[in-house]
Structures are given as C-alpha cells and as structure tokens.
Amino acid sequence: MSDTPQHEASNGESPLPEALRITSPTPLVDIGANLTHESFERDLEATLARATNANVTTLVITGADLEGATRAARLATRFSGLHATAGLHPHHASDWSGELEQSMRNLHQQDVVVAVGECGLDFHRNFSTPADQEHALEAQLALAAETGLPVFLHERDAGRRMLEILHEWRGRISDAVVHCFTGDKQTLHGYLDLDLHIGQTGWLSDERRGHHLREFVADIPGERLMVETDCPYLLPRNLPAKIKGRRHEPALLPWIVRELAHWRGESEAELAQQTTLTARRFFRLEEDAGK
Template sequence: MSDTSPDALSAADSPLPEALRLTAPAALVDIGANLTHESFESDLPAVLARAEAANVRALIVTGADPEGAERACALSQRHPNLWATAGVHPHHAADWNHALERSMRDLHAQPRVVAVGECGLDFNRNFSSPADQERAFEAQLALAAESGLPLFLHERDAGRRMLEMLHEWRHRLSDAVIHCFTGERDTLYGYLDLDLHIGQTGWLSDERRGHHLREFIAEVPAERLMVETDCPYLLPRNLPAKIKGRRHEPALLPWIVRELARWRGEDEEALARATTQTASRFFRLQETFEP
C-alpha cells in the first residue's frame, strides 16, 4: 500500500490485540470496505498498513452516495491497492435525479472505479420509499449496462423484487455481486440461477442472526464466492479478543475467511486463493494486481 512508513507501521500495532494480528495464508481481496467512513479519518495509513500485514492486498472502497463515491474514487487514485465503486444506496434513493445520474456516469468513466453501486433494494428499513428505491435502482441498472461495469448490489428483505428486476436486465449486464448476502437458501439459488456472485462478511459468525447461512454456504460454487469486511460495520462477534471501540477493519478479513472455510469444510488457503482469483476476475484487476 502507499504508506508503509515506520510511523504507519508502528501505529498499525495499536488497536488490534495480539490475538487479532492475523495473516492470511494467501493474498486476499476485500471487496467491500467503507474506508470513507469518518472512523477512518485519523488513522487510514495505519489501517492500510495493518491490512497489508494481514495479507489483504487489494481493497474495493464502497461509494454509496454522491459524496462517498467521489471520496472513494479520490482515495483509490492516491493508493495503488485501492479501487472504488460508485453508486447510490437504496437508503438515499429519494435523492436520485438527472444531475446525480450525470455525476455517477462521470465517475463510472474513471479508471479506478470498478463497479456500479452500492445500489439495490432495502425493504427492511425503507429510508426511501420502495417506489423511489426501484426508480433509482433501475436507473443504475441502465448505467451498468451502458458502462459495462459489474454491479455491487445491496439487498435486504427484498429478494423477490430484486430477482424480478435483475431477471429483466440480466442479458444486458456484465457481472453482479450480492454484497453481504444474508438471505435464505431459495433467494441464494435465485441469484445463482442468474449467474450472480455472492459476497460474505462477518455476519456468518453472528450466532444471533447468521447461523442459518452456515447450513447452505457450502453450496455456493467457489467461482461465485467473494469475501469482504463491510468495515467499519459487521465486526465478527466471535473474535478471540475484544477491540477497543469495536471498529471493524480490513486486517480482520483473514478471520472471516477462516470462518467461511470452517463452515464450507474447505482448506483455508485454498479458499483464500479461490476468492482472490474470483474477485480479481470480477473487478478486472488482473493487469494491475498481483496476489
């Protein structure tokens, strides 16, 4: 990463206790890191240094609203192992207008922007109305078709409608990933039938709400599976030590891979290599990223 100076590396020793200074057995790609979040403002170089020490070699910075997408793009231009997405999350769908569409189109033309999104449907909270969500999502499906970029998708409690909309557009799209998939088996198979990819986070290790995933996560084909932290959110609940402030960060991605390998009954290193190969191909990083 771009800043691995002694100061950054010594800071990297700080918030993670020894038990959480993990190193993946093979290079990893974190496909969903919210590094523009305010909690990273004061120590981002150290966060990136810790990620590198953990063998997290590439990070896709999520852009989920106009300002966040601009900042994600700017970050990716300053750090050689960062790339960005650009989209409007369903929570912000009511803000969608022609000016916003133009700004997203401009961002999608930037070489470090590798996906359209985070976009999709969230009928769990409905911070924007379902009608506004569908309007903004359809517009971003059109942008993905126009640009040829893959989609970075959010779906919560909206699987049926998401599948209906994606079915109408699938022949015009390149690739798509359901980031942080938390749904049921039938929804999973609906996405797989559409040749979509599946992103997995620390949700899998949450005994309160992620246990159902353990029953069928092994059924996701290796070439369709990718890993992510969604940091600073979704800190795994079963970490072997506590973190002051409970901020999730990319350096903990190896723990998610370990948990995923456990529930899939796979070798951890083999899974790490497979998810990295899939992410590199999906986001078209092969020419600039060497695991």
C-alpha cells in the first residue's frame, strides 16, 4: 500500500517563507520533479506534504539514468500520487548499451512507470557526443514504440536535429512531450506540427534568458500544454521572497501557473484545470482524477 504524505506540523520548520505558500485553485500535476536528487533525501515526506498543501496532487518523478529511474519507480510505489519515468538523459548517452536497454525495458513494465525518458538531445553541453546522443535517443524511441508508452523528451540547442529524428519516428510512438521547452518560436511550431506536447517551467520568469518565451507561449494549445517545476532546478527568479538554499520544489508549481497564465491571458484556475486534464490524459493517470 502506498503511503500518503502527512501534513507538516504547525510548529515544523518549512524552507518556504509564508509569502510563497500559495494554493492552486484546482489540483495540479507536476510532470517533471527530480525527487531522487540528494537535496530531497532529508525531507522528502515534508516536501510531498507541502506539495499537497499547495494542491499539487500528482507528481511525475523524472528518471534520467538507470539508478535514478530505479529509485523513482521505488518512490512511486511507496507514495500515492507519484509516478515515474525511466530513460537515459543525453548527458549520459555514451553509457547506452544492450544491457542498459534491457534494464530500461524491465522498468517500463512496471505500472508506476508512465513514460520513456528523460531522453533526447543536448547540443548545448555535449557531455556525450552528438552521435551517441542520437543513438541513445533512437534506441529509446524504439522502446516507446515497443511498449506504447509516451516519451518524455529533453532538447537544448538541438531543435533542428530533434525535429528531423522525431519526424521519422512520429508515426511509431504514441505521444511525446518536450519537457522544459526553452527554444525559439520556429522550433516550438515544429513540435506542434508533429502533434507533440510542451512542458513549461519557471524559465519563463528568468529575465536573463527566458523572456523570449513570453512572446509566443500563448501559441501552445491548451490541450498540448503541461506544467512542471523541474525541481530542484529552475527556481523562478521573480518570487516575492527568497528561499534559503534556493532549492526549487513542487509546492512552488502554482507560482509557475500564475506566471504562465498571465502571459497567456488566462485565469490561473482555467490554466490549472486544463494542464491537469492534459497531463492526466497524456500519462494515462485517470486513476488520479478523483484526488
């Protein structure tokens, strides 16, 4: 039986200042939470309780390598409202092997694993060579085609090549989301033309590098848009109070929804409801609909 995170005690210490404790008007799904990160080891249950208090009721834990995906699946088995992805991030693409492929295939058979990935292309850092990245990506697209699971994609500075590869595979995979999309308008419309979904994070609020998204984020149809924290990374830079340690967490997802709704010309409630419906449909989480 899955555990249910308990509400934080009234006298317990929270890393979130009072000014940051807002609640979504309707339940939210965080489609990208890196809860296996070491920064959550000491207070995971409290983190989940804060998410629940903020009405972030469903979380998809990102599995970006074999160890992380295995741990993500274990957490999803332990706690209600949690699900997992299983894949190999392009940073680690050089580790792809036949043995790893079989291990990922085994993970994809678990009910708590709802997507193949995080996989994709990252030509910004090239921690693995582009050739290795493309090989690992196509191998994981093949796994998605085999299992019927949707794909959780990462892309940075590689839009043109990603579009080429996905164009070849689109008819064989069930669905895909480009999580934490940060690219340009042309690339966005290329993904939308392929009937892909788009994930948005606090990058939108980053005055150094995210303001361009404000010009075209409204172009994303509501039925293709999902929201995520990508925590502990990408803490929104325009929060009204500072967080000690600057660790992002799922309880802050309502702030991202608020910012996104503003630039799309929608109400927070409308955006929250639509993104949740979209996420539950995409990841096939109908069992969470009543929570």
